[in-house]
Amino acid sequence: MKKSIKRRLLTNFVLIIISMVVILELLFINTVKGNYYKNLEQNMLNQIKISSDLYLKYFSDSSLYENVLNNVDTYWKQTTAQVQIIDLNGRVIMDSIGSSPKNIRDYSDVALALKGETGTLIGKSDNYSEEVMSVSYPLNSSHEQVGVIRFVTSLKEINNDIRNITFIFISIGGLAILLGIAVIFILTKTITGPLNEVTKVAAIMASGNFKVKSKKFYEDEIGKLSDTLNYLSEEILTKEELKNDFISSVSHELRTPLTSIKGWAITLKEFNNDKDMLIDGLDIIEKESDRLTGMVEELLDFSKFVSGKITLHNRKVNIENLIEHIKKQYIPRANRENIKFTVEYNDIPNIVCDDNRLKQVFINLLDNAFKFTPNGGEVKFLANIENNNIIFKVLDTGCGISPEDLPKVKEKFFKGKNSNSKNGIGLSICDEIISMMNGSFIIESKLSEGTTVIVSIPITEER
Known part of the structure; x- marks a missing residue:
């Protein structure tokens, strides 16, 4: 409790x-x-x-x-x-x-x-x-x-x-305890009251309303936390305003050359007999197109800078050793959370891949499986060979995924309806890594029954 x-x-x-x-x-x-x-x-x-x-x-x-x-x-x-x-x-x-x-x-x-x-x-x-x-x-x-x-x-x-004196002492002690409890209740309220206020404001901010302000009661650690929360909301509002200004500015900048290109295209269509005008119009269209291309390239560079670019460092990897390493990593957690954890594989060959990225995929999948599986449940990590592919499966007996959420779970920043779900890009990164290894990534799930994740990686000497 x-x-x-x-x-x-x-x-x-x-x-x-x-x-x-x-x-x-x-x-x-x-x-x-x-x-x-x-x-x-x-x-x-x-x-x-x-x-x-x-x-x-x-x-x-x-x-x-x-x-x-x-x-x-x-x-x-x-x-x-x-x-x-x-x-x-x-x-x-x-x-x-x-x-x-x-x-x-x-x-x-x-x-x-x-x-x-x-x-x-x-x-x-x-x-x-x-x-x-x-x-x-x-x-x-x-x-x-x-x-x-x-x-x-x-x-x-x-x-x-002595008994009479003892009774007097006990009575005084009882009154002292009651008085102490009353004082402690008041003092505790002075601590939990501001904490509840900060928690309430944080919850409102978490819903997307950053204009709310946390009330500061005392000049102490909680008061400092309140100031920090207010500063955070101001920073977010500032960043949000900057983002909106940036989008507005980019939209305006993109609209300007597009308007110029469209305007000259209409003009040249109507006055195509004027050679000088035709040359001037085409020249402007070329320059505006170059300017538009430059802005798009800048946006692409900005996107790469923000999101980062995933690269693979391939080498020959002993998959069985990788599986054993992951098994040792998750056995303590399974014991701690009272979850039956089973790892099964048989004669898995070495393949060329990025072992760190592949381990990142399995850790992400197993972490989700453990997170959504209650105590007494079961998580399995299986590997076998099918049609020149290594098939990895992560199965759990957890809460499952609803049919309306299942197609969206690989999307960036998607948050499911389950209370344990978090905004993130874990599955989307897994999907990207597996795609770069020329593999496939399938998620099957039934609500209240469990989830099965199937990762297929082709066996190859080169990648």
Whole structure:
């Protein structure tokens, strides 16, 4: 499906905006989440250090088990979190909510605290339906560690706050995306609008109306294109005027001697007895005829200069090698366009011809065959000998040529009704080249069925 520039620009810019907004949203949300968790961890760490210092200062003269039995309330008065006291074997000897595994030494935060370090863990807990954060800290008596104190708190409220902030960020991001799309739509319109104007004017010019002007919107590349298009139309109009002036001038110049010749012919016919007048009249007719001949020669020279003259450089050519070269040239295109391309030949002799011009003919014919054959179609290039002639055939299963267009396809600048048809002289040049090789050029076609082009080149040692 063909996409317009406006659609492509909108799609690409919207994808860029959405990607940027999503990346920024993720960055902001993760930053907020990290800050919330970091603050909670710091608060819990401050509280747990107070409890640890309290134990060291007031209860270190008794064993851990005695302190838990006699001063159990002291540890959770400092915090609203769940409090656990753990011995050096990782067993829980006191829990403020009374429901914990007996041994939790495998928890990463507890394992660090048993080594004398501070440990933090975020994850699921058997006592909570949501995520929790736990902080473990060593309990010391005198100069040795006697256990671990652990605070565990739910992240439910913090996660709710983070979700609310996330919703706000997403809402802001959505509004930013909508605003960005609106701005991009306006900016895209400022690009595609002038482009559509230029395209419209170009289409009008293509129909032959070169008096139309392209409106210039901005001083940018499209504005420059508009200026170029207007300059082109002016140049074409100028050249058209020059051509018309040239034709008018030539017609006038041709009419002048013709009028003079005709006038003197009538005069001499009526007054043929006046010898002096007869001599003068014939003299004028001769001079005017010479002048007319000179002008015609100039026109012929001008025509040759404009159209060019095709010449052949003949030599002995290996036709099979030429066919193989063309085959290798078109196989990639056939594969690319999903067209079955078949080349068949058998014992083709060498002939004297211009191999470059002959290759030009085949390339032009095959190019047309591929151009008008849809994907999944077939193109054949065949060569065989018939009656001392090499018969080349290019067959395709394309759209074909309508009966009214078929007789005209060899004419210069003829454009068919098919959308792929182009003004050109390709087939007319092929016809001229084949004629110079004393060959024949036949085109057979049926609409919606395909086309067959037959080129016949006589086998000869000289040309």
